[in-house]
Structures are given as structure tokens and as C-alpha cells.
Amino acid sequence: MKITFKLNGENVSIEVESYKRLIDMLREDFELTGTKEGCSIGECGACTVLMDGKAVNSCLVLAAQIDGAEILTIEGVNQGNNLSDLQRNFLTHGAVQCGFCTPGMILSSLALLNENPNPTVEEIEESIAGNLCRCTGYKQIIEAVKATAEMSNQKLRNQSA
Amino acid sequence: MEKNKKNFKIVGKPIVRQDGVTKVTGKAKFAADYNFPNELQSVMLRIHSSHALIKSIDFSCIENDSNVAAIIDHRDIPGDKKVGVIKKDQPIFCSEKVVTPGDVIAMIVGKSERELIKIKDKIKIEYEDLPVLTDPSKSLETDAPLIHPEYKSNLIVHYPLRKGNVDSGFSNSEHILEQTYTTQNIEHAYIEPECVTAIPQIDNSIKIIGSIQNPHTTRRIVAAVLGISLSQVVIIQADLGGSFGGKDDTMNILSARAAVAAIKTGRPVKIKYSREDSILESYKRHPYVMHYKVGYNSSGKITTMKIDVTADGGAYASMSPFVTWRTVVQATGPYEIENVWTDVKAVYTNNPYTGAMRGFGSPQPIFAQESIMDEIAERLGMNPVEIREINALKQNSVTSTGQRLENHEVTLTKAMKTAIEKTGFVDKWNNYRNQSLDKSNFILSGEDLILSEDKFISRQDKLRRGIGLSISLRGCSLGAEGIDAAAALVAVQPDGSVYLLSGLAENGQGLRTTYSIVAAEILGIATDKIIYLEQDTSRIPDSGPTVASRATLMGGGAFRNASEIIQKRITNLLLNEWQLDKEAELIFEDSMIKHIASNKSIEFTEACSFASQRGINLSVVGWYKGPDVSWDEEIGQGSAYFTYVYGCHVAEVSVNINTGEIYINKITAVHDAGKIINILGAQGQVYGGSTQGAGYAVWEEIDKHNGFIREMNFDQYLIPTSKDIKSIDAIFIEGEDDYGAWGAKSLGEPTLELTAGAIANAVKNATGKRYFNLPLNLEEILLNRKLRPEDMKRGSE
Numbered sequence: 004m005k006i007t008f009k010l011n012g013e014n015v016s017i018e019v020e021s022y023k024r025l026i027d028m029l030r031e032d033f034e035l036t037g038t039k040e041g042c043s044i045g046e047c048g049a050c051t052v053l054m055d056g057k058a059v060n061s062c063l064v065l066a067a068q069i070d071g072a073e074i075l076t077i078e079g080v081n082q083g084n085n086l087s088d089l090q091r092n093f094l095t096h097g098a099v100q101c102g103f104c105t106p107g108m109i110l111s112s113l114a115l116l117n118e119n120p121n122p123t124v125e126e127i128e129e130s131i132a133g134n135l136c137r138c139t140g141y142k143q144i145i146e147a148v149k150a151t152a153e154m155s156n157q158k159l160r161n162q163s164a
Numbered sequence: 165m166e167k168n169k170k171n172f173k174i175v176g177k178p179i180v181r182q183d184g185v186t187k188v189t190g191k192a193k194f195a196a197d198y199n200f201p202n203e204l205q206s207v208m209l210r211i212h213s214s215h216a217l218i219k220s221i222d223f224s225c226i227e228n229d230s231n232v233a234a235i236i237d238h239r240d241i242p243g244d245k246k247v248g249v250i251k252k253d254q255p256i257f258c259s260e261k262v263v264t265p266g267d268v269i270a271m272i273v274g275k276s277e278r279e280l281i282k283i284k285d286k287i288k289i290e291y292e293d294l295p296v297l298t299d300p301s302k303s304l305e306t307d308a309p310l311i312h313p314e315y316k317s318n319l320i321v322h323y324p325l326r327k328g329n330v331d332s333g334f335s336n337s338e339h340i341l342e343q344t345y346t347t348q349n350i351e352h353a354y355i356e357p358e359c360v361t362a363i364p365q366i367d368n369s370i371k372i373i374g375s376i377q378n379p380h381t382t383r384r385i386v387a388a389v390l391g392i393s394l395s396q397v398v399i400i401q402a403d404l405g406g407s408f409g410g411k412d413d414t415m416n417i418l419s420a421r422a423a424v425a426a427i428k429t430g431r432p433v434k435i436k437y438s439r440e441d442s443i444l445e446s447y448k449r450h451p452y453v454m455h456y457k458v459g460y461n462s463s464g465k466i467t468t469m470k471i472d473v474t475a476d477g478g479a480y481a482s483m484s485p486f487v488t489w490r491t492v493v494q495a496t497g498p499y500e501i502e503n504v505w506t507d508v509k510a511v512y513t514n515n516p517y518t519g520a521m522r523g524f525g526s527p528q529p530i531f532a533q534e535s536i537m538d539e540i541a542e543r544l545g546m547n548p549v550e551i552r553e554i555n556a557l558k559q560n561s562v563t564s565t566g567q568r569l570e571n572h573e574v575t576l577t578k579a580m581k582t583a584i585e586k587t588g589f590v591d592k593w594n595n596y597r598n599q600s601l602d603k604s605n606f607i608l609s610g611e612d613l614i615l616s617e618d619k620f621i622s623r624q625d626k627l628r629r630g631i632g633l634s635i636s637l638r639g640c641s642l643g644a645e646g647i648d649a650a651a652a653l654v655a656v657q658p659d660g661s662v663y664l665l666s667g668l669a670e671n672g673q674g675l676r677t678t679y680s681i682v683a684a685e686i687l688g689i690a691t692d693k694i695i696y697l698e699q700d701t702s703r704i705p706d707s708g709p710t711v712a713s714r715a716t717l718m719g720g721g722a723f724r725n726a727s728e729i730i731q732k733r734i735t736n737l738l739l740n741e742w743q744l745d746k747e748a749e750l751i752f753e754d755s756m757i758k759h760i761a762s763n764k765s766i767e768f769t770e771a772c773s774f775a776s777q778r779g780i781n782l783s784v785v786g787w788y789k790g791p792d793v794s795w796d797e798e799i800g801q802g803s804a805y806f807t808y809v810y811g812c813h814v815a816e817v818s819v820n821i822n823t824g825e826i827y828i829n830k831i832t833a834v835h836d837a838g839k840i841i842n843i844l845g846a847q848g849q850v851y852g853g854s855t856q857g858a859g860y861a862v863w864e865e866i867d868k869h870n871g872f873i874r875e876m877n878f879d880q881y882l883i884p885t886s887k888d889i890k891s892i893d894a895i896f897i898e899g900e901d902d903y904g905a906w907g908a909k910s911l912g913e914p915t916l917e918l919t920a921g922a923i924a925n926a927v928k929n930a931t932g933k934r935y936f937n938l939p940l941n942l943e944e945i946l947l948n949r950k951l952r953p954e955d956m957k958r959g960s961e
Contacts, residue, residue, distance in 0.1 A: 036197035037190020039405070041355045042439045046878035049355055077190030090188040094180045097844035100852065101672025102187030103194060103356040103405030128886045135878060137353050137406050138672055140851030141886040143844075 006070040011035075011079025019066040026050045026061040029076060037077035037106045041135070048134030051107035052076050058114040060133075077106035080113065089113060089151045096147040100138030107134050112148045120159075122152055173753055174685045175906065178844035182676040182696050183403065195359035195375040195402040196436050203361065203432035204233050205277040206425065208441065209270040211289055214514040214871030215297070215309065216262045219290040221269065226286050231279040236425045237270040243391030247416065251320070251481035253312050254413070254517075256389055256420050262291070263311050264479035264514050265872050266445035273425050273433055296514045296870050300476035301453060303511035311479060311512035318512040320477045321485040323492040325506040325800030327564055330459075333468030333503030337459030341540060344959040345456070345532040347938045349476070349866040350449045350859075351875070352521055353883045356405020357442040358414060361434040362422035369396040370423050376401050377411035378709040379669055383701045385416035386423050397423075401699035407671045408856070409520035409711065413482050414446045440876045447482055447519035448866055450475040450510070452491075452528035453959075456536050459503075464544055464554040468503040469564075471495045473529070477510040478517035484510035486645050487518075490525035493804045496564040497533035498576050498637035499555040504564045506800065514871040520711060522853070526638060526917040527860060531938060534634035534921035539934060547593055548633055548925065549584055553577060557637060566801040569808065572907075573899035575836040576810040580635050582897060583812040583834040592631045592816070596929050599628055627818045627827075632925025634918045635812045639805025640903075640910045641714035644795035648714070648806075650707035652722035653697075654683055655783035656730055658776035660755075660769030662689070665697040667707025668719040673912060674845035675715045679723045681841050682905045686727035688752030689768055705785065713910035716841060718788055720905030726786025733780055734771050741774075790903070807903050811835040811914045813854065815922035819930040824946030826862050826927060830891040831919060836899040838909035843896075850894035850915045857919025859884045862940050867952050874952070936960045 007016040010033065019028055029035045029052070038061055041047035045060040052061045053075040080087055089109060092098070099105050108131055115122055115130035122130070127148045128141075136144065186192040211218075223235050238245055238259040245259075246252045258267045269289065274280045295309040302308055303318040311318055334340060360374030370390065376382050379399040387397045399419070404411065418435050425433040437445075452475050459468035473491060477484040492508040541551035557563065559574045584590060642648045655663040664683060670676050676696040684691045697703065707719065735750050738757060742764050751758045758765040766774075775782055795802040816830040831854045840846045863882045867874050875881035901907035920938060927945070928934050936959030937944060943951050949958070 030197075035190070036193070039194070039356070040196070041357065042878045044439075044877055044879060047355055047439075077188075081189055086185070086188065093188050094184040095178075097178070097181075097848045099181060099184055099187050100674065100848055101354070101356070101404060101406040102183070102192050103354075103672075105187050106190045109188060131886045133885075135353075135355055135883060135885065137355055137408070137856065137883060138852045139848055140853075140855035140884075140889065140892060142851040142892055143848060145886065 004067055006067060008069050008071060009073040011076060021067055023066045024062055025052070025064040025066050025069060028066040029061060035076050035078050039103055039106060041103070048107045048111065049104050051110045051134060053110055053114055056114065056117055058111045075110070077109060080109060088154050089116070092147040092150045096143045096150060098139060098144040098147040104134055104136040108136065108144055116148070116152060120152060120155060124149065172685060174681050174691065176840050176843055179677055179681055179691055179842045181674055182680055192403045194356055194405050195373065198361055198373050198402060200361060200363055200432035203434050204273040204275060204429060205280065206271050206273045206422070206433060206435045207277060207280040207284055208268045209272065209284060209287060210265070210268055211262055211291055213262055213291060213293055214265050215294040216291040217294060218258065218260060218262065218269065219292060222288040226272070226283050229283055231274045231276060231283060232272055233274045234425060234429045235270055235272055236421065236428060240424050240428055241389055244388040247385050247388065247420070248481055249483060250485045254417065254480040256417055264516055266516055271421055271425060273429060298513055298515055298868060298871055300474050300511050300513050303513055311514060320481045320510040320512060321488060323489055323508045323800060325492050325504060325564060327566060327801065328503030330468050330470050330503045330505040334459045337467050338461045339543065340457065340459050341536065341543070342457045343536055343539070343936065345454045345535060345936050346959045347452045347528045347531060349451050349516070349518070349868065350864045351443055351866050351881055352408045352410030352446070353881065354406030354408060354410055357439055358411065358418055358437040358446070359435065360415065360419050360422050361432055362419065362426035363432040364426045364430055369398065370426060371398045371400065372419050372423060373400045373402055374415060374419055375404055375411055376415045376419065377404065377407040377669065377671055379699055379701045380667060380706040381412065381709055382416045382419045386420050389420040390423055390427065399701040401669050404671050408522040409524065410446060412709065413519055439878065443873060443876050443881065447517045449521040450477065450484070450487060450518040450525070450528070454529060454532040456532055458536055458540065460540055462544060464546055464551050466499060466501055466555050469496050469501050471506040473508040475508070475510040476513055476515055476518060478513055478515040480517040482517050482519035484518065487520065487525040489645060490639065491529055492800055493565055493639060493643070494526055494637065495529045495533070497530065498557045498635055498810065500557050500561045501564060515868050516866070516873060522856065523913050523917045524712065526636065526913070527857065527920055530634060530636055530917050530921045531924060535924055535934065538632070538925045538928065547590055549580065549590060552580060552635055556580070556635065565804045567803045572807045572901040574810065575897055575899040576635060576637060578897055579810050579812040579834045579836055580633070582895060583633065583814045583832050586893065586895065587631065587814045587816070587832050589631060589633060589814055593929055596630050597932070626820050626822045628821055628930040629818050630926040630928070630930025631814060631816050632922050632929050633812060633814045634921030634925065636914065636918050637808045637810050638910065638914050638917065640717055640807050640809060641712050641790055641805065642708065643805035644793045644802065648708065648718065648790035650718035650722045650788050651705040652679065652719060652726045652786040653704055654723065654726040654730060654786065656772055658773050660689070660693065660772040662687070662694045663697055664694055665704050666719045666722065667704045668710045668715045669699050671710055673849065674842065675719065677845060678716050678841045679719055682720050682723040683727045686724065686731055686752065687768065688757065689755050713912040713914070716908050717904040717910060718790065720841065720908050721788030721903065722786045724905040725788055726784040729784045729786060730782050733782065734775060737775055737778060737780055738766065738771065807901055807909060809835070809837055809910050809914055811918055813918035813922040815919065815926040817923060817926040817930060819927055819945065821931065824942040826940060826945065828858050828889045828923065830893065831858065831889065832893045832895070833915060834895045834897065835911060835914055836897045837911035837914070838901045838907040839898055839905070840896050841905065841908050846896060846911060847894045849911045851892050853912065853915025854892050854919050855884050855889055857916040858889055858923060861920035861923040861938060865939050865941070
């Protein structure tokens with residue numbers, strides 16, 4: 004079947020098999036291999052992408068289900084050649100070790116910050132509770148998200164001042 | 165050049181990872197992200213048995229299937245059909261027997277994995293089930309089924325350690341305490357499952373790209389299996405999505421299978437495991453049964469220890485001989501004890517095999533020895549700090565292996581003191597143990613498993629708080645396990661940019677960044693001038709495996725060596741050019757090279773260009789070899805490791821005495837890892853290691869029924885999430901040492917090994933009850949037994 008959707012800001016359409024998962028379409032047909040597969044049952048969150056701004060496990064979504072939707076993968080998070088504040092904070096806070104969970108972590112964090120620009124630590128913990136990380140112990144990831152929220156609030160304050 | 169430079173420009177600062185940008189943008193290429201034209205996919209053929217004789221296999225019904233490019237089994241292997249680091253007991257493909265459910269009989273390759281899975285079940289395999297051995301305590305009984313009959317015994321290895329005289333030690337002790345502890349199987353749970361692709365080359369060599377922890381080890385195994393020379397096998401390490409010791413043997417075997425299939429078909433062959441495949445076939449952490457008998461005096465001095473440990477090696481020897489060797493060296497903990505008698509055995513069973521996992525034979529005995537130390541303190545009316553102060557190893561103490569600790573700063577009590585002061589340990593410990601326990605609601609027993617309605621309500625007064633600590637020493641690097649040396653390539657280009665590569669491989673821990681810092685510090689340049697090359701076994705000498713928390717120590721030493729050779733060559737050139745004394749000292753910093761007294765200076769880039777014009781070679785392979793160690797196998801005595809690190813964890817917990825749930829409020833981790841090279845990376849090790857250690861303590865368990873694993877994915881195998889550990893405080897004390905790069909030693913494993921012991925002691929402090937079996941999950945706390953597996957041996961009651 005043919006589906007049309009917005010992928011990282013661009014309108015695309017593609018012919019997909021009815022059984023094809025979103026993760027496979029992204030990785031195989033669009034060669035967007037930043038979306039990772041860790042468990043295939045929606046437990047690890049490595050395959051997280053944003054669908055209409057909400058974090059979803061792309062291993063649990065059929066490609067056919069995204070017809071008309073807007074999809075954001077890790078490849079669409081940076082602004083051109085510049086890293087976003089969230090990506091930069093992941094680096095400066097040491098939130099990346101092996102990096103396999105990182106794309107999903109960043110997208111889950113982004114979904115939170117889009118909805119809640121001023122999250123508490125508990126809200127950050129909750130928003131990434133579906134993203135498993137075996138390397139970092141999460142602490143530096145939580146700090147990176149917190150710092151990003153503070154930076155964007157500071158920017159808003161500077162604008163209104 | 166001074167040995168331990170003090171005014172560091174970059175060392176010790178927070179430095180962003182070398183590979184960070186590619187990892188936050190999704191550009192990093194992990195093994196499954198590589199695709200090759202014409203590549204074939206693979207599926208494994210297994211039977212549903214833990215122990216069986218294979219009678220016949222009939223492939224005829226799929227041989228002509230257009231979806232099948234080839235069927236690969238033991239007959240296709242030209243070289244070694246079985247592999248193993250010590251005992252070559254593990255077949256690449258099983259032909260006669262299956263000894264554990266993860267065993268693979270054959271592999272089918274074809275264009276579509278989906279189609280291969282559909283037709284796999286058509287293959288007819290006849291087999292005869294054999295008696296299954298799952299209890300390691302029965303492995304050495306005379307009527308136990310033999311897992312590998314060719315060895316005539318299920319004993320994988322036995323390490324004795326004999327020091328002093330335990331008989332007179334016990335008879336002269338005022339008190340004796342005996343306890344038994346058990347620990348469980350756990351899974352590494354790297355988030356990236358295994359993946360490898362083998363690509364046949366036109367010159368009959370083979371190239372392999374995969375999620376490989378130790379590329380040179382994999383090269384050795386693949387060459388042996390293919391019966392070709394090492395130089396005909398090129399292993400490239402993809403970005404590795406976590407390993408923790410886990411992508412060693414399994415990846416060697418998968419690489420060998422892919423290579424055999426690639427040669428047979430002449431096409432690239434990919435093996436990509438699902439999480440279920442990964443958990444089924446990969447090795448785990450060893451379950452231990454540990455019996456401790458301790459003789460001590462009323463003063464608190466421990467005089468004698470007798471320790472008996474049985475490790476479940478599972479179906480294959482794998483790393484058991486090395487894992488259990490570390491156990492025999494460290495089983496008495498960081499205490500100076502006159503009389504010691506230790507026996508550590510690893511045995512075969514039909515369980516999933518066990519091998520290397522972060523900690524490597526230390527988390528188990530630390531849980532036991534730190535539990536029994538607290539128990540001795542309790543019996544003597546002491547607190548946990550007092551008993552440890554009396555017995556802890558100090559400068560010039562002699563370890564249980566007879567090694568005098570004199571060549572480095574012994575910081576054990578300093579680490580403990582730092583942790584207890586930071587946490588206010590003693591006051592809290594005293595307060596918490598005096599909490600009034602409402603025992604009527606605590607610990608269900610017998611058949612009364614149904615809670616009345618109100619007992620489910622989580623009320624604040626059902627939460628008991630506790631604090632506990634544990635301390636350790638850990639031998640750095642391989643010790644008497646094997647040859648200990650590492651290589652480092654530093655190639656300075658004529659424009660001052662630099663390539664680095666080591667035989668030690670990035671596992672995600674940040675080794676490339678650590679090495680870049682060492683080189684940048686010595687050459688006085690910024691780390692962003694450095695490009696770290698792709699990990700390729702054909703470009704750099706074998707540096708031993710990236711294990712044993714040895715990368716910073718050994719590789720750091722090698723990079724210091726290479727960088728200092730280059731620094732010396734540039735210095736000699738400039739001293740000559742500037743007509744300065746041959747012994748004059750030049751300063752390399754801020755991308756400049758300066759001679760202060762004469763006010764002469766040159767930019768680093770210009771100096772490199774100048775060296776190039778003068779025909780000076782600025783590409784150097786540095787080398788670092790650890791000092792010799794010694795070991796007497798018969799009595800377990802010797803200088804086991806050339807240096808040690810020390811640490812202390814304090815865990816603060818709340819226990820809900822109605823549900824058995826443990827909440828981890830805070831872990832304070834104090835480590836002497838020697839000089840810290842990258843504070844950001846070091847903190848990451850502590851946070852990650854402590855979290856894994858907490859998972860081991862409280863939640864994680866691979867349980868087996870007749871050798872079959874129950875937890876095949878993350879819906880049942882629970883690792884810590886972002887919500888499970890409230891706070892972790894990482895504190896470093898930098899003890900003096902001469903080895904490696906300015907005495908930068910080991911950190912990765914110490915961060916994990918201490919946590920379970922500290923949590924167990926905190927739970928005792930909270931509940932007043934001592935637990936002897938990991939994990940401390942709900943049923944252990946509430947029912948004081950495990951609901952499964954039913955045949956599990958347990959510790960003291």
C-alpha cells in the first residue's frame with residue numbers, strides 16, 4: 004500500500020507491505036539507521052521516534068499506521084549542521100557512553116520538553132522510564148535534559164526582557 | 165621526563181567524548197547499520213533440549229528451497245570445530261551432542277530472514293534426551309551425568325589457596341561464625357543485541373565487521389576455525405552498543421559461523437540476533453554458592469578464614485578459569501588475615517554457560533564477605549566501620565596470597581573514611597537499627613501468603629530506612645591470568661593533526677577519549693586535533709583483550725610511551741635548531757612549544773611541519789608492558805597483581821516491610837582509581853556501574869528450569885530504569901602509583917562490585933534481618949525464599 008507522510012520535515016510517499024514495521028521502513032527504505040532495535044517488543048525504547056510530536060516505539064507501529072502523520076527521527080533533530088541544545092547538553096553532561104540508547108533517549112526527552120518546557124526531575128525520570136540504558140545509570144542524561152530546559156527558559160526570559 | 169607530572173592542562177578535566185557527535189546525531193554506525201550488496205541473512209537451528217544426543221538431521225526438505233542459499237554445519241568447518249580460551253570444549257556447530265538450550269546445530273542462510281524462519285521448522289532432527297544436570301552442587305557426584313565425557317569429570321577448574329594454619333587458627337579463635345551465601349545468574353543486558361557480517365575478499369582473506377568486544381581475540385578464533393593465518397582475517401569493530409564483558413566468546417563464535425558461511429557462499433553473510441536469541445545463547449554471570457567460616461577474637465581481629473566456593477560454569481568452560489581465579493585471590497576481601505584456606509571450584513552443568521561479566525568473580529564474594537563482616541561486628545557490639553578499621557589492609561599489609569602491598573598508596577581506610585564522613589554513616593546506622601519494628605506485619609511465613617487488604621496500603625510507617633557499606637580491594641588488569649602488554653599508535657601529521665589507534669577497543673566506556681587526553685596532554689595540543697582511527701586488527705598490534713578494567717592503565721601507559729617518544733624527537737630537533745643545551749627542557753602546552761629562559765617558542769603545527777621537512781618520523785607505535793607477577797598454583801600464593809585499587813560504597817535504602825520492596829535512596833561511591841584522566845567519563849563509570857550493581861542486588865535474575873531460561877526479553881528481565889535509583893554521589897581519591905599514565909588505574913569494575921554488598925547491609929540495618937541470597941527481590945524479603953527455580957540451593961537461614 005502507498006502511504007504519504009512527513010519525515011524529518013519533508014513530505015514523502017512510499018509503497019510499503021502491510022506487515023512492515025515503522026522501524027524497518029525507516030532503517031531499510033529510508034536508510035535512517037539512527038533508529039535502533041534492542042528488544043522488538045516495546046520494552047527498551049531504543050527505537051523511539053516522534054509521531055506527531057509524541058514518543059512512540061517504532062517497533063510496535065506498522066508503517067501503514069503513519070499515513071498522514073509527521074515523523075521525527077534522530078537524523079532530523081539537529082538544526083542543519085548545528086547540534087540542538089539537547090544534543091549538545093547530552094555531550095557536555097556525559098550522557099552518552101555506548102550511544103545505542105542515545106537516539107531514543109533524545110527523542111523521548113524532546114517529546115517531554117515540547118509538552119512541558121519546565122519539567123521537574125521526577126517528570127524527566129518518568130519521561131525516559133521507557134528507555135533503557137545499561138551504561139550511564141541515567142544521572143547524566145537527566146542532568147542534560149534539565150540543563151536544556153533551563154537554557155530554553157533562559158532564552159525565553161532574555162527575549163521578553 | 166618527570167614520572168608523575170602534577171600541573172595537568174587537560175588530564176582530569178571534563179572532556180566530551182571523541183565519538184559523541186556521531187552518537188547524538190544517529191550517524192554512529194553500529195554493526196546492524198552496515199549493509200553490503202548481495203548479503204545473506206542467517207537463522208540458527210536449535211532443538212528444545214538441555215542435554216541430548218543428536219541422532220540424525222534431515223535437511224532434504226529444504227535443500228532445494230529457493231529461499232535457502234546454503235545450510236552450514238560442522239562439516240563446513242575446515243579448521244578447529246571446537247573453541248575455547250582454556251578448554252576447547254565449545255563447538256561452533258554441535259554435531260554429536262547438545263549440552264544447553266542455546267546450542268546451535270546448523271545455520272541456514274538466505275536472502276530473507278523472514279522466509280528462513282518460516283521454513284526452518286521443516287528440518288527433521290532426531291535426538292535422544294539425556295539426564296539433565298542443573299545443580300552445580302551435584303556436578304561432582306559420582307553418578308552425575310557428564311557434560312563433556314572426554315574430560316571424565318564435570319570439574320572445570322579448582323584453585324586452592326593455603327596460608328598459615330587454619331586448624332590452629334580456629335582453635336585459637338575466641339569465636340567462630342559460619343554462613344552460606346548464594347548469588348544468581350544475571351544477563352549483561354547490553355542494549356544492542358549481537359550482530360556481525362563476514363565479507364569474503366578477492367584474495368581469499370575474510371573481513372568481518374561486528375559488535376565485537378575484543379577484535380584480536382575474534383581474529384584468533386576465526387583464523388583457527390577457518391584454518392587460515394591471522395593475517396588473512398581482518399576484524400573491524402563497529403561502534404559497540406554496550407558489552408560489559410559480554411561480547412567476547414559469543415561474538416567469536418558468531419563471527420566464525422558468519423565467516424564459514426561467507427566462504428561457502430562467496431557472499432557477505434550477516435548474523436543479527438534478536439533479544440531472545442541473545443539471551444538464549446550468550447553467557448551470563450556465574451551463580452556462586454559460598455561457604456564462609458570465620459575465626460575471630462573479641463577484640464574484633466579476624467585471625468582465620470576458611471572459604472569454599474562453587475561456581476556454576478554452565479555448559480562450557482569459557483572464562484570460568486579466569487573468573488574464579490580472581491575469586492580465589494580476593495575471596496577474603498580487603499582484610500589482613502593470618503590463616504586462610506580457600507577452595508574455589510567451577511563446574512559444568514547443563515545451564516547456560518557463564519563467562520566474563522563486569523566484576524568478574526568479585527561481586528559474589530564481596531556480597532558474602534561484607535555481609536559476614538557486618539554480622540561479626542553485630543555479635544561483638546561494634547559498628548560496621550570499627551570492625552573494618554581493625555582488619556582492613558593498610559600500607560605494607562600482606563594479602564591472603566602473601567603479597568606485600570608496598571609499591572603503591574594503599575587507600576582503603578581513606579576511601580572508607582571519606583564515605584562515612586560524607587554520609588554521616590555511624591549516626592544514621594545507629595538511629596536506623598533502633599527503629600521500632602512492627603514485626604506482626606513483617607515477613608510472612610508458612611502458607612499464609614494472602615495479605616489482608618490493609619496490608620497492601622503503602623504507608624510511610626511501613627517504610628524502614630537503612631544504611632550499609634562495603635569495601636574492596638581489586639587487582640588491576642590481568643594479573644597472573646596472562647601476558648599483560650598493550651600497543652598505541654600516535655601518528656602526528658606534518659600539519660600537527662594526529663591519528664590515534666590502540667589494540668584495545670572502545671566498548672562505549674570512552675577509551676578513545678581517555679587516550680586522546682593522554683596524547684594531547686603530552687603533546688600540548690587540544691583533543692579536537694586528534695582523529696581516532698577505525699578499530700582494525702590489521703593496523704595495530706594485538707594488545708590483549710579490553711577486559712579487567714585494564715584499558716586506561718595499559719593503553720594509557722602505551723599512549724604515554726608513544727607520545728613521549730614523539731615529544732622527545734621534536735625536542736631534540738628544536739634544541740639543535742635553537743642551539744640550546746641538549747638537556748634543556750621545552751614546555752609543550754596550548755599548542756605551543758616553548759623554552760622559557762631563552763624566550764624561544766614555536767607553534768606545534770609549525771614544529772611538525774619542520775620535523776617533516778627534516779625527515780623526522782613522528783609516527784610511533786608505543787608499548788606498555790606490565791611488571792611481572794607470580795603465582796604458585798599449588799598453594800595459591802604469589803604477587804597476583806602488580807597493583808591494586810580500593811573503594812567503598814555506602815547504600816541508603818528504604819524497605820517497605822509490607823511489600824518487601826527496596827527503594828534505593830542514595831549510593832555514595834568512593835573510589836581510588838589512581839589519577840583520573842577524564843572526570844566526565846569517570847563519573848559515568850561510577851553512575852553506570854553502581855546502577856548495574858543495584859540491579860544485581862535487587863532485581864535481576866536469569867532463572868532456569870531444567871536449563872531453560874525464563875526471562876527471554878526485557879519484559880521479564882528487569883534492569884534498572886531512570887526511576888529506580890534516586891541519587892548517586894561519585895567521589896574520587898587519587899592514590900599515588902607509578903604505573904600506566906601518571907598512575908591512572910582501574911575503575912569500571914570496582915564501581916559495580918561493591919554495590920550489592922552495601923545494599924544487603926543496608927537492608928539488614930533497615931529490617932533487622934540478614935539475607936543470604938541475591939537478588940533481594942520481593943519474595944526474598946517478604947517470604948524469605950525464592951518462588952523459583954524450585955531446585956535452587958540456598959544460603960544460611
